[in-house]
Every structure is written in C-alpha cells, then in structure tokens.
Amino acid sequence: MEKLCLRFKDISVSEKMLYSLFLFTIGIGYLFALTHMYYTHQMRDGKPGMSVDDVVIAYYGSQDQTRLGSAIKGGPMESNLKSSADRDTILRWLTTDKTPNDFKTTVAPILNRDCVICHSPQINPSLPDLTHYEGVMEVASSKAAPLPGLVKVSHIHLFGIAFILLFVGRIFIYCEMSTSLKRIIIVIPFISMLIDTLSWFITRGNPSFAYVVIASGALMGISMGAQILISLYQMWFDQGKMVFLVSQQIILDKYRHRAIDLTKILTGRCYAYFCQYAPIVWREIKIGSAYLTKKTLDSMKSFTR
Ligand code: HEC
Numbered sequence: 001m002e003k004l005c006l007r008f009k010d011i012s013v014s015e016k017m018l019y020s021l022f023l024f025t026i027g028i029g030y031l032f033a034l035t036h037m038y039y040t041h042q043m044r045d046g047k048p049g050m051s052v053d054d055v056v057i058a059y060y061g062s063q064d065q066t067r068l069g070s071a072i073k074g075g076p077m078e079s080n081l082k083s084s085a086d087r088d089t090i091l092r093w094l095t096t097d098k099t100p101n102d103f104k105t106t107v108a109p110i111l112n113r114d115c116v117i118c119h120s121p122q123i124n125p126s127l128p129d130l131t132h133y134e135g136v137m138e139v140a141s142s143k144a145a146p147l148p149g150l151v152k153v154s155h156i157h158l159f160g161i162a163f164i165l166l167f168v169g170r171i172f173i174y175c176e177m178s179t180s181l182k183r184i185i186i187v188i189p190f191i192s193m194l195i196d197t198l199s200w201f202i203t204r205g206n207p208s209f210a211y212v213v214i215a216s217g218a219l220m221g222i223s224m225g226a227q228i229l230i231s232l233y234q235m236w237f238d239q240g241k242m243v244f245l246v247s248q249q250i251i252l253d254k255y256r257h258r259a260i261d262l263t264k265i266l267t268g269r270c271y272a273y274f275c276q277y278a279p280i281v282w283r284e285i286k287i288g289s290a291y292l293t294k295k296t297l298d299s300m301k302s303f304t305r
Contacts, residue, residue, distance in 0.1 A: 008174045008235045013248060016235045019171045023228045026164055030221065055210040059145045059203035067128070067139040069094050077115070086110045094140060100133045111136065144204045154197050165189050165224065172227040175234045185223060185230075192219040 008016065038050055045053035045062075056062070071077040072087050081087050093107050111130045117123070119130035129135030169186050196216040203209040 006174060007176050008231075008238075011174065013245075020232060020235060023168065023171065023232055026168060027225070027228050030224070034221075052210050052214065055213055056203070056207045059150075059200055059210065059213070060205075060207040061144040066094060066141060068136065069140075071139070080114050081110070082114055086114070098137065098140060103133050103136065107136070108133075145200070147204075150200055150204070154200065157197060158193070161193050161220075162190075165193070168224060168227050168231075172231050175230055176238075177230075185227060188223040189220045189227070192216040192223065196220060 041054045041058055042048060042050050044057040045051060047053075053062075069091060072081060072090060078087065089106055090110060093102055096102060111119075115130045119127050121129050121131070128139045130139075169189075172186065173182070175182065193216075196213060199209045199212040199216060203213055
C-alpha cells in the first residue's frame with residue numbers, strides 16, 4: 001500500500017501561519033547575514049564592492065595586507081618614515097621571500113632609524129617588537145585566516161545552519177511537486193554548505209578555491225531561498241487561489257464581502273467630495289498660475305529694460 005504523506009492542504013491555518021512567519025524571519029535573517037558579509041569583506045582589497053579578491057584576502061591573505069604593509073602604506077605609521085623611498089624598500093621586501101639576510105641589509109637600518117624609538121620591548125612592551133627579525137616577521141607574515149578562528153566560525157556555522165535547513169526543509173516537504181526534484185532541492189543546501197565550509201580551509205592554502213567558496217555559498221543561498229519561496233507560495237496561493245478549508249472559506253468570504261461593501265461606500269464618498277471640490281481647486285490653480293505667470297513676465301520685463 002502506498003504511504004500517504006501530508007501536504008500543505010492537510011495542515012491547519014495556524015500551522016501555516018507559524019511556518020510562514022518562521023520562513024519569513026529566516027529569509028530576513030539571511031538578508032542581514034548577506035549585508036554583514038558585505039560590510040566585513042568588501043573593503044579587504046581596498047576597493048568598494050565585493051569581489052573574488054576580497055574572498056581570497058579573507059582566507060588566503062595578501063602580501064600587501066600584512067599589518068606592517070598596511071601600517072606604512074596609507075596607515076598611521078607612514079609619517080614616521082623619513083622618505084617614501086624607504087617605504088617602497090620595505091614594501092618590496094614584503095613581496096619577496098623575506099629572508100633574514102635581505103632584512104638585515106635593507107629593512108633593519110630603516111626600522112632602527114625611524115621605528116625602534118617606539119617599537120622596542122624596553123620602551124613599549126605592548127607594541128610590535130621591530131628590533132629583530134622574528135619580531136618584524138610577526139607583523140610581516142601574510143595574513144591567512146587564523147586556523148582557530150576559522151574552526152570556531154565553522155562549528156557555529158554548521159550547527160546553526162543545519163538546524164535552519166532542517167526546519168526549512170521539513171516545511172518544504174509539504175510541497176506538491178515531483179518527488180525526485182524535491183529530493184534534489186532538499187539535498188543541495190546541505191551539500192553546498194559542507195563544500196563551502198571545507199573550501200574556506202582549502203582557500204587558506206590555495207587562493208583559486210575562493211571561486212568554490214563563492215559558488216557553493218551562492219548555491220546554498222539560492223536553494224534555501226527556493227525552498228522558502230516555493231513553500232510560501234504553495235501554502236497560500238496554489239494555482240493562483242488561496243487554499244483554505246470550506247468552513248474557513250465561508251468566514252473569509254463574509255469578511256471579503258464586508259470589505260468590498262466598505263470600500264464601495266468609501267469610494268462613493270470620495271467621489272462625491274471630488275465632484276464637489278475639484279472645480280473649486282481647479283479654479284484656484286488657474287487663478288494662482290495666472291498670477292504667477294504675470295509676475296514672472298513683469299520681472300523679465302524689468303530685466304530686459
Ligand atoms: C612615536 C612612536 C612610534 C613610532 C616612531 C613608530 N610607531 Fe608604530 N606604533 C606606535 C603605536 C603607539 C602603535 C599602536 C597604535 C596604533 O596601532 O595606531 C603602533 C603600531 C604599529 C604597528 C601595528 C599596527 C597594527 O596593525 O596593529 C606596526 C606594524 C607599526 N606600528 C609599524 C611601525 C613602523 C614600520 C614604524 C617606522 C616607520 C613605526 N611603527 C614607528 C608608535 C610608533
């Protein structure tokens with residue numbers, strides 16, 4: 001015997017209201033999540049707007065986004081350097097392998113002259129120590145996303161989103177559609193979320209994976225959005241008609257007729273007022289505009305004179 005599964009037409013209106021509000025809230029929450037992502041990542045490459053570079057820098061890092069690089073390139077420490085040629089020397093060193101030998105011959109003399117007055121452990125233990133190679137390397141390493149931070153975000157993300165997808169998917173199962181299509185739409189957001197999270201870690205070592213991060217993230221958003229929209233549509237408007245039980249339909253029809261009657265009365269009144277006052281308003285406008293035209297013409301005459 002075939003097992004019967006519940007569909008939206010079988011569930012009560014209060015259940016539908018609950019589900020709708022839940023889906024609606026999740027949808028709004030997702031829009032806020034996108035906005036948050038935009039604000040935290042868009043300026044990473046120094047240009048407004050989200051781009052692949054922003055994602056690469058977020059996970060893989062970038063040579064000129066080191067703390068040292070950004071401090072002296074338009075940052076607060078730039079003014080401490082005696083010349084911009086020295087700044088370029090340090091920036092160039094940042095793009096190389098950053099060997100201790102190069103450091104000693106090219107960078108250390110500049111730092112010793114301009115920076116260690118403040119950046120030495122005796123004077124300011126809380127500032128980066130720029131008196132020796134290891135200290136400088138701490139602010140000169142390219143900033144791949146720190147592993148502990150990524151692990152933290154991943155576990156919060158996976159736990160949180162798994163619950164969201166469970167509930168959104170559970171509601172979506174009430175939809176009426178081809179079973180195989182439904183199965184695919186249920187699976188996609190989970191798979192893409194897992195790929196997305198995994199590719200954060202891979203992007204730390206391989207910047208090309210930023211594309212996978214973006215594609216899988218987008219796929220998750222699109223498939224979850226589809227679940228939400230299809231569910232909301234089928235819940236309330238199937239084949240262009242609201243779906244209710246017969247008894248609910250009778251009550252709703254009563255309210256609908258009352259609403260129509262009320263609108264008729266109101267529009268009737270409005271029309272009557274319109275007919276009464278429109279000629280008066282029209283006359284005032286005509287008088288007013290004639291007066292204004294005359295004034296403007298007068299003032300133009302006084303100009304030409
Ligand atoms: C007059 C004292 C002073 C001098 C000179 C100075 N710094 Fe700083 N530096 C600070 C202070 C204070 C901070 C911490 C406050 C801040 O980040 O603005 C800091 C912070 C930094 C940071 C860390 C920024 C971050 O991302 O946390 C770097 C890198 C840096 N300085 C590099 C340099 C370099 C390179 C020079 C030499 C060209 C230099 N500083 C010269 C006082 C100084």
